Amino acid sequence: GNSVTQMEGPVTLSEEAFLTINCTYTATGYPSLFWYVQYPGEGLQLLLKATKADDKGSNKGFEATYRKETTSFHLEKGSVQVSDSAVYFCASSGYSSASKIIFGSGTRLSIRP
Amino acid sequence: EAQVTQNPRYLITVTGKKLTVTCSQNMNHEYMSWYRQDPGLGLRQIYYSMNVEVTDKGDVPEGYKVSRKEKRNFPLILESPSPNQTSLYFCASRIGTDSNQPQHFGDGTRLSIL
Numbered sequence: 428g429n430s431v432t433q434m435e436g437p438v439t440l441s442e443e444a445f446l447t448i449n450c451t452y453t454a455t456g457y458p459s460l461f462w463y464v465q466y467p468g469e470g471l472q473l474l475l476k477a478t479k480a481d482d483k484g485s486n487k488g489f490e491a492t493y494r495k496e497t498t499s500f501h502l503e504k505g506s507v508q509v510s511d512s513a514v515y516f517c518a519s520s521g522y523s524s525a526s527k528i529i530f531g532s533g534t535r536l537s538i539r540p
Numbered sequence: 541e542a543q544v545t546q547n548p549r550y551l552i553t554v555t556g557k558k559l560t561v562t563c564s565q566n567m568n569h570e571y572m573s574w575y576r577q578d579p580g581l582g583l584r585q586i587y588y589s590m591n592v593e594v595t596d597k598g599d600v601p602e603g604y605k606v607s608r609k610e611k612r613n614f615p616l617i618l619e620s621p622s623p624n625q626t627s628l629y630f631c632a633s634r635i636g637t638d639s640n641q642p643q644h645f646g647d648g649t650r651l652s653i654l
Contacts, residue, residue: 459640470544470630470645471583478640516582520639527573527598528639532582 429454433517433531440507441539448502448534450491450517460484460493460500461518461528471516474502509538542567546631546646553621554654561616561649563631571634572614573598573643574606576627583630589614590637621653 434449452460459478463471475484480495489504500517517531544565553559565572573588575598585598589608603625605617614633618625628650632643 461642463645468647470647471632471643472645473642476642527585527588528643530583532580 429458429519429521429529431517431519431529431531433515433534435532436514436535437537438534439537439539442509443506444538446502446504446507446511446536448515448517448536450500450502450531452498452500452517452519454498454519457495459520460491461520462489462491462500462502463516463518463530465514465516465533467513474515507536507538509540512536512538542644544631544633544644544646546629546649548649549647550650552652552654555622556620559618559621559651561618561629561631561651563614563616563646564612565614565631565633565644566612567633567635567644568611569633569644570611570636572608573632574604574614574616575630575632576600577630577648578627586616586629618651621651623653626651626653 430453432451461476462474464474465471475486477484477493483492491500491502514533514535516533519529521527547562570591574586575583577583584600586604587606589595630648631646634641634643
């Protein structure tokens with residue numbers, strides 16, 4: 428079945444550092460890929476998505492490109508801020524459009540001022 | 541404002557005492573789902589519902605029940621809670637049954653079963 432693997436945290440960076448959080452997936456067919464963000468005490472919010480190969484999702488300075496050849500969807504940001512401290516989840520739609528979304532285990536990101 | 545509302549946000553209770561966590565969405569979404577979040581395990585799906593009166597098991601349904609009598613509500617029922625159900629629970633909804641659409645999440649319910 429489909430699965431999502433993301434880098435384990437926690438990840439701690441200084442403000443203005445470059446961020447990469449790795450995510451790879453296995454899938455039957457061509458799933459949509461998502462990054463969700465969970466701020467402290469809140470539910471998950473959609474950060475960005477991509478629906479087909481070579482698509483780039485972007486939002487709030489974050490980007491991720493759907494790479495079919497490497498089955499990856501790595502999250503990047505050029506200059507992180509303290510307010511980016513959160514848990515980030517990579518996710519994939521299921522093997523058919525009617526099935527569930529599959530989440531990675533989450534990566535906790537902490538940004539030092 | 542479009543939202544998914546869960547209640548209560550926090551609950552401490554004892555083993556065996558039945559409890560219900562309510563979930564309501566105001567977006568007329570067809571699909572609703574319950575997840576539990578545990579450290580190192582990410583989100584695991586408990587139950588989901590494709591529409592009114594249509595529910596199905598997710599990955600970890602044991603010890604839980606759900607119902608979908610109305611489109612907007614999807615309560616999670618723990619008939620006889622046990623300590624291994626201590627967790628952070630999220631309700632989510634999306635517009636249709638297509639998993640390529642994003643989900644909207646509630647703010648979570650932290651349950652502690654003593």
